[in-house]
């Protein structure tokens with residue numbers, strides 16, 4: 001949501017919530033997430049067995065995962081803790097896609113134990129899983145098209161040729177053949193070449209590339225791909241002038257490629273899946289923070305009680321996040337400020353010299369589109385503590401779905417028994 005009047009709550013609601021939970025905190029609008037999940041499912045409903053495997057890293061909270069499970073999604077995990085979170089949230093077997101890279105053996109072991117779909121990132125992972133787990137019946141490979149594809153603007157992955165992920169075109173053929181010879185019976189094909197992409201043509205090109213490759217694999221090797229995972233990467237409009245991708249049109253574009261390439265004639269029963277993270281929860285989460293200082297030197301600053309430890313994207317990628325001063329949604333933007341956190345890093349800025357209505361100390365600010373890669377990217381550098389996560393229900397009720405860290409948590413992993421905060425002296 002990239003507009004001041006697009007909020008999922010009122011200022012009064014947030015004021016009331018701050019009586020119980022102090023700022024900063026992340027708040028997610030449940031109904032928005034559910035409706036969005038339904039929209040995606042409906043848009044792709046004409047595709048056989050369509051499923052989105054939610055990329056857990058975007059918003060790794062079991063309450064959110066349970067909601068997405070109820071809406072028919074699977075999960076895409078890339079680490080052992082993410083697999084454990086998926087398991088704890090009730091996901092089983094092939095509802096879990098394990099798309100990792102540079103993967104330690106114990107993580108493959110857990111994925112195999114859960115019966116997850118294993119998506120291999122490299123050809124050398126074949127002997128690696130053979131040694132450490134076994135050759136699974138179902139196997140998927142991540143394709144990296146290298147110089148055959150370029151990325152569009154705003155993409156946070158970069159050009160495929162420079163990316164560390166996946167197998168080359170030549171390796172892909174060898175990999176499927178090897179797995180078949182070793183006893184695998186079912187096969188998937190995956191790529192992930194874009195993230196935060198708002199251009200439907202990107203996904204059409206990806207679909208076309210993968211359908212073409214799957215057909216070639218069948219023609220050359222007689223191996224029938226059972227599902228194609230188009231990856232995630234559907235972007236969200238962070239900036240006010242950007243527009244969201246029309247999912248119905250996107251599905252139609254992909255359908256057109258399928259018809260043109262006669263995909264279902266050549267590969268009957270082929271399933272199409274995706275693994276979006278950002279577009280599923282991103283627009284429905286906000287970082288709520290309060291203005292605590294105003295400073296004027298060479299430029300004007302509003303200091304807030306959140307920092308880049310609560311939302312790293314602006315500091316890390318220079319990403320734009322829309323910010324609404326609650327209660328001043330329709331006021332004229334007459335002042336220019338940078339909105340800054342308290343880290344001793346000058347990139348700890350949520351907005352740089354942006355126009356706002358006049359901000360008073362004590363005003364509440366809602367930082368938009370923080371529902372993906374927001375809380376999840378939190379860290380403790382500079383002694384910053386991760387904030388709470390709240391779930392806003394349709395009826396206005398608020399549930400604490402993760403408490404804020406305390407100073408005690410900061411000491412928890414230290415072997416430092418003399419401090420009253422130390423983990424070792426807790427009980």
Ligand SMILES: *Cc1c(COP(=O)(O)O)cnc(C)c1O
Nearest residue numbers: 055099195196232233276277278
């Ligand atoms: C991050 C990631 C996704 C999800 O990407 P979004 O841009 O959040 O949709 C999907 N698959 C893999 C392998 C990823 O690393």
